[in-house]
Amino acid sequence: MKLIVTVLVVLATVFSGLIDGYDCKIVQFIFGDSLSDNGNNNRLSKSFAQAALPWYGIDFDNGMPNGRFTNGRTVADIIGDKTGLPRPPAFLDPSLSEDVILDNGVNFASGGGGILNETGGLFIQRFSLYKQIELFNGVQTLIRNKIGDEAATKFFQESKYVVALGSNDFINNYLMPVYSDSWTYNDDTFIDYLMETLGAQLTVLHGMGARQLMVFGLGPMGCIPLQRVLSSSGECQEKTNTLALNFNKATAKLMDDLSAKLPNASYKFGDAYDVVNNVITNPSKYGFDNADSPCCSFGRIRPALTCVPASRLCKDRSKYLFWDEYHPSDHANEMIADELIRKLGFTPINQTDGAPPSPPNAPAPGDD
Numbered sequence: 001m002k003l004i005v006t007v008l009v010v011l012a013t014v015f016s017g018l019i020d021g022y023d024c025k026i027v028q029f030i031f032g033d034s035l036s037d038n039g040n041n042n043r044l045s046k047s048f049a050q051a052a053l054p055w056y057g058i059d060f061d062n063g064m065p066n067g068r069f070t071n072g073r074t075v076a077d078i079i080g081d082k083t084g085l086p087r088p089p090a091f092l093d094p095s096l097s098e099d100v101i102l103d104n105g106v107n108f109a110s111g112g113g114g115i116l117n118e119t120g121g122l123f124i125q126r127f128s129l130y131k132q133i134e135l136f137n138g139v140q141t142l143i144r145n146k147i148g149d150e151a152a153t154k155f156f157q158e159s160k161y162v163v164a165l166g167s168n169d170f171i172n173n174y175l176m177p178v179y180s181d182s183w184t185y186n187d188d189t190f191i192d193y194l195m196e197t198l199g200a201q202l203t204v205l206h207g208m209g210a211r212q213l214m215v216f217g218l219g220p221m222g223c224i225p226l227q228r229v230l231s232s233s234g235e236c237q238e239k240t241n242t243l244a245l246n247f248n249k250a251t252a253k254l255m256d257d258l259s260a261k262l263p264n265a266s267y268k269f270g271d272a273y274d275v276v277n278n279v280i281t282n283p284s285k286y287g288f289d290n291a292d293s294p295c296c297s298f299g300r301i302r303p304a305l306t307c308v309p310a311s312r313l314c315k316d317r318s319k320y321l322f323w324d325e326y327h328p329s330d331h332a333n334e335m336i337a338d339e340l341i342r343k344l345g346f347t348p349i350n351q352t353d354g355a356p357p358s359p360p361n362a363p364a365p366g367d368d
């Protein structure tokens with residue numbers, strides 16, 4: 001009898017030791033739109049924003065569509081790869097389980113989604129940022145039940161958070177007269193409204209444990225092919241670009257404010273507006289042939305909102321800035337990721353040697 005009790009005590013001690021020291025990996029939780037979606041919308045059967053047909057994914061793995069709205073990798077894929085973080089599966093991926101989440105994180109990004117609930121309503125189904133946070137709440141409950149409160153709190157506080165939305169709030173909301181926000185707000189009050197909403201959302205995420213968080217800014221979205229076809233000359237829409245610049249400025253300030261206000265928060269902002277704009281101004285200088293039209297397009301019928309099997313592809317996909325009317329190519333995404341890594345001062349994480357990860361604020365090697 002005594003022996004059994006002793007064994008039980010030893011077992012209990014070992015077990016609680018395991019839980020206390022639960023050696024969680026550092027993983028990412030991604031909140032975003034089609035620029036980061038890696039399969040969620042393909043499983044929303046009523047969504048009109050899907051990358052479910054060829055030639056999406058042609059330069060990724062086996063070349064079949066995988067839900068990414070580009071020919072290859074997203075910016076989030078590339079940043080994760082270059083900093084040693086696993087690629088999180090889509091929230092709706094059927095393989096998602098507690099173990100998969102603990103090892104890889106989760107990607108909640110959804111094409112057509114925005115900061116605002118009402119954004120992208122024309123796509124019928126998409127996860128807005130609030131919805132994505134609600135889904136993350138469900139994930140937290142799963143993990144707490146699996147590894148206990150204390151270990152889960154540590155896990156979520158050590159994770160990395162990416163929030164990359166905003167372009168749909170303009171392109172598929174404010175700039176489209178079918179949405180009431182377009183006549184309710186002006187340029188300034190609309191950005192105020194976005195900041196108020198985003199600030200509240202990021203505060204909720206902080207309450208759920210997010211400490212290391214970065215928000216990606218917008219590119220020159222007035223120069224996406226879809227915006228250029230609005231004018232007969234095919235020029236960039238300067239008004240739209242100005243909105244992107246103002247959004248970026250306001251978001252950078254919001255991150256400073258939140259980092260000062262929320263305990264232990266390191267909330268950072270990074271954008272690649274300038275590097276993309278440089279390519280648009282002078283494509284050949286940066287190794288591109290074309291910076292104004294989509295690689296995948298439906299002949300002269302433009303804009304064709306998605307790339308479809310009947311579309312024609314450009315000859316060299318690595319020479320086009322844009323993959324479709326809206327989304328950058330894999331090559332462009334790599335350039336954008338490199339710029340964000342540089343601006344945000346990422347240091348690679350080596351999770352194979354069991355050493356503690358590098359401090360989040362350490363400058364990148366060679367950074368000055």
Ligand SMILES: *[C@@H]1O[C@H](CO)[C@@H](O)[C@H](O)[C@H]1NC(C)=O
Nearest residue numbers: 116117128129130131132134
């Ligand atoms: C936005 O949607 C969420 C549910 O996803 C809801 O809880 C919230 O109240 C909505 N916010 C507004 C301002 O409509």
Ligand SMILES: *[C@@H]1O[C@H](CO)[C@@H](O)[C@H](O)[C@H]1NC(C)=O
Nearest residue numbers: 157206209211262263264265
């Ligand atoms: C902030 O970090 C300190 C030191 O790691 C910790 O003791 C404290 O609980 C943290 N506070 C919050 C709100 O995360």
Ligand SMILES: *[C@@H]1O[C@H](CO)[C@@H](O)[C@H](O)[C@H]1NC(C)=O
Nearest residue numbers: 084348349350351352353354
């Ligand atoms: C990570 O650490 C392991 C073990 O120390 C080492 O073999 C490996 O080369 C490291 N990887 C990187 C990218 O530094």
